Amino acid sequence: MHKQESFYKKAKREGFRARSAYKLLDIQNRFNIFKRAFYILDLGCAPGSWLQVAKNFAEENLTKYKDQFYHRDHYKIMGVDIKKVSPIKDIHIIRADFTKIEIQMQIDSYFDSKLDLILSDASIKKIGNKFTDHMKQIRLCNEILKLVELNLKNKGNLVIKAFQGSDFESFTKKMKQIFKFLKSYKPKSSKKKSNEIYLVGLSKL
Numbered sequence: 001m002h003k004q005e006s007f008y009k010k011a012k013r014e015g016f017r018a019r020s021a022y023k024l025l026d027i028q029n030r031f032n033i034f035k036r037a038f039y040i041l042d043l044g045c046a047p048g049s050w051l052q053v054a055k056n057f058a059e060e061n062l063t064k065y066k067d068q069f070y071h072r073d074h075y076k077i078m079g080v081d082i083k084k085v086s087p088i089k090d091i092h093i094i095r096a097d098f099t100k101i102e103i104q105m106q107i108d109s110y111f112d113s114k115l116d117l118i119l120s121d122a123s124i125k126k127i128g129n130k131f132t133d134h135m136k137q138i139r140l141c142n143e144i145l146k147l148v149e150l151n152l153k154n155k156g157n158l159v160i161k162a163f164q165g166s167d168f169e170s171f172t173k174k175m176k177q178i179f180k181f182l183k184s185y186k187p188k189s190s191k192k193k194s195n196e197i198y199l200v201g202l203s204k205l
Contacts, residue, residue: 019189020121021049023198024159026187028057031200033157036065037117038072041107041151043098043144044122045079051091054119078110081122098122099143107151114153120144120160123196130195134165141171141199148204149178158201165195175201 028034034057042050058075065071079085079093080103087093092110096103122144124136141162148158158179162168176182179201186197 019049021053022189023121023187024050024053024119026189027159027185027198027200028053030185031157031183031202033117033159033200033202034058034061036070037061037157038075039111039113039115040075040077040117040119041111041115041147042077042079043118043120043147044081045093046081046083046085048079048085048088048093050119050121051077051079051085051088051093054117055088055091076111078107080106098147099140103147104150107147111151114156115151116153116156118144118148118152118156118158120158123161131165134163134195135167137161137163138165138167138171142174145174145178148201152204154204156204158199158204160199160201162197162199163195164197168197172199175199177205179204
């Protein structure tokens with residue numbers, strides 16, 4: 001069976017909205033990004049599979065981290081996308097363009113403090129020209145970094161999708177100035193031929 005098809009069938013079986021859930025689970029297994037994550041923002045959240053994964057870990061964290069260190073008795077998860085996303089219980093989903101300035105008001109009104117984790121599987125609409133697509137995706141990543149710098153707490157984590165290409169290195173250099181650790185990672189469920197790669201920023205400075 002084709003690898004992508006097997007992930008698709010697994011997602012259907014396990015109740016995830018898309019096979020992309022396994023990309024995030026793979027990243028979590030490798031980097032433990034959800035450790036003590038209670039306030040989570042998912043940018044470009046359609047169709048909602050990353051929100052489903054985030055909710056599972058946030059719920060688990062409520063009991064897992066009942067200690068003298070940073071913990072909360074509740075979680076808050078917000079998803080943003082320009083596409084309509086079907087509701088998920090206890091998650092705040094808004095239909096909006098997160099590159100627009102108004103999104104900051106929405107973030108401020110929902111969360112009462114800085115965020116533990118920001119996720120972005122957002123992608124530009126590809127036209128098939130690798131160079132153009134790469135440049136547009138890096139531009140989108142730079143917009144996301146603005147939100148990260150404003151909203152992610154000290155020691156918070158970030159997962160962001162980029163496309164490899166000529167400006168990838170300069171973008172990673174920029175991220176290295178913001179995070180203590182920076183890793184690039186291609187999950188098993190990513191298509192082999194795809195130039196998509198995930199940057200995982202751990203412990204914001």
